[in-house]
Amino acid sequence: MRIDVSASGAVILDKVVSCDGFISDCPIRVQTHVHKDHMSGFNSSIGVQHIIMSNPTRDLLINEFNAVLPNRSNFVGIPLNQSISHDNFQVRLLNNGHMLGSVQVEVISTDGLRCGYSGDFTWPLEEVIEVEELVLDSTYGSPDSVRKFSQEEANNRFVELVIERLNFGPILILAHRGTLQRAISYLDDAINEPIIASSRLFSEWQVYQKHGYGLPDILDESTQNAKLILSKGKYIRLFGTGDPRPTDTGNATSIKLSAYMSRFDNPVVEYSEKAFCIALSDHADYNETLAYVHATQARRILTDNSRGKHAVELALALKRELGVDAQPSENKYTREWGK
Numbered sequence: 001m002r003i004d005v006s007a008s009g010a011v012i013l014d015k016v017v018s019c020d021g022f023i024s025d026c027p028i029r030v031q032t033h034v035h036k037d038h039m040s041g042f043n044s045s046i047g048v049q050h051i052i053m054s055n056p057t058r059d060l061l062i063n064e065f066n067a068v069l070p071n072r073s074n075f076v077g078i079p080l081n082q083s084i085s086h087d088n089f090q091v092r093l094l095n096n097g098h099m100l101g102s103v104q105v106e107v108i109s110t111d112g113l114r115c116g117y118s119g120d121f122t123w124p125l126e127e128v129i130e131v132e133e134l135v136l137d138s139t140y141g142s143p144d145s146v147r148k149f150s151q152e153e154a155n156n157r158f159v160e161l162v163i164e165r166l167n168f169g170p171i172l173i174l175a176h177r178g179t180l181q182r183a184i185s186y187l188d189d190a191i192n193e194p195i196i197a198s199s200r201l202f203s204e205w206q207v208y209q210k211h212g213y214g215l216p217d218i219l220d221e222s223t224q225n226a227k228l229i230l231s232k233g234k235y236i237r238l239f240g241t242g243d244p245r246p247t248d249t250g251n252a253t254s255i256k257l258s259a260y261m262s263r264f265d266n267p268v269v270e271y272s273e274k275a276f277c278i279a280l281s282d283h284a285d286y287n288e289t290l291a292y293v294h295a296t297q298a299r300r301i302l303t304d305n306s307r308g309k310h311a312v313e314l315a316l317a318l319k320r321e322l323g324v325d326a327q328p329s330e331n332k333y334t335r336e337w338g339k
Contacts, residue, residue, distance in 0.1 A: 005329035024338030032119035033102035056101030099178025123288035134298035141314025154267035175257035
């Protein structure tokens with residue numbers, strides 16, 4: 001295979017492109033999205049590699065690291081489904097539905113080989129890379145990881161719970177970036193209460209709105225209006241990636257939004273009458289992962305063993321169910337810089 005995954009989690013496509021990790025010998029890094037488990041070696045890449053990503057991902061990273069990124073010539077956003085050329089090989093990015101700006105990666109080499117990386121992906125997708133060799137996310141690679149509820153049902157349960165609990169007081173919503181914004185978009189026409197967030201999250205919210213993400217307006221918690229609302233009345237307060245978690249919830253209801261499925265038969269876990277967890281997963285489950293692989297037409301597959309826990313199970317399943325050559329990544333360590 002001409003694909004690999006390094007010990008640091010960098011996905012290597014034909015020795016010319018590294019995805020979500022630093023490899024000194026690869027001239028290009030693709031940043032598939034901004035979640036922290038995909039940001040390994042980013043500062044090292046800035047000094048050595050040409051970094052490409054979707055335009056929304058570029059704006060999210062500039063929002064987070066504004067002082068160093070906007071004027072760098074090696075930090076480039078490109079339109080989706082548009083190929084760029086470098087030394088006679090081509091790179092193309094396609095949406096994978098995981099969060100704003102997240103992408104699949106396709107590399108066409110000088111001899112015509114097509115290889116790619118799924119990134120973290122949801123299903124179904126409008127467009128799928130078509131490759132011969134594929135590095136595949138294995139988050140839900142176990143045959144036991146099958147939803148017994150639809151994602152639409154989970155979304156509706158979230159909206160219903162928010163509307164119900166607002167009758168009893170404020171609501172605190174905690175989630176990782178991407179999951180939080182997607183969930184709040186479902187509330188846009190369902191509630192009238194103010195939504196309050198940190199200054200950091202407020203600026204990130206503006207990036208989502210810039211790129212056409214349907215979100216309600218929120219209030220910056222540092223403003224006088226927000227402080228007055230927080231002192232009394234009903235409201236929804238958001239806590240995202242990087243925000244300190246609340247320690248005293250008072251009479252508020254706490255709703256944690258998980259990007260993972262804690263239970264496969266029910267999207268809602270009730271810890272108490274004031275504490276809930278809802279699975280708003282943005283990962284494909286096991287059956288959806290098989291459907292994605294079938295759509296890519298890949299015949300040689302490396303299941304990513306650096307982030308998911310089911311790479312071995314998934315590789316065996318792909319051989320059994322789809323008859324493809326599949327194996328888990330070995331993630332070997334070396335003493336070389338950027339390996």
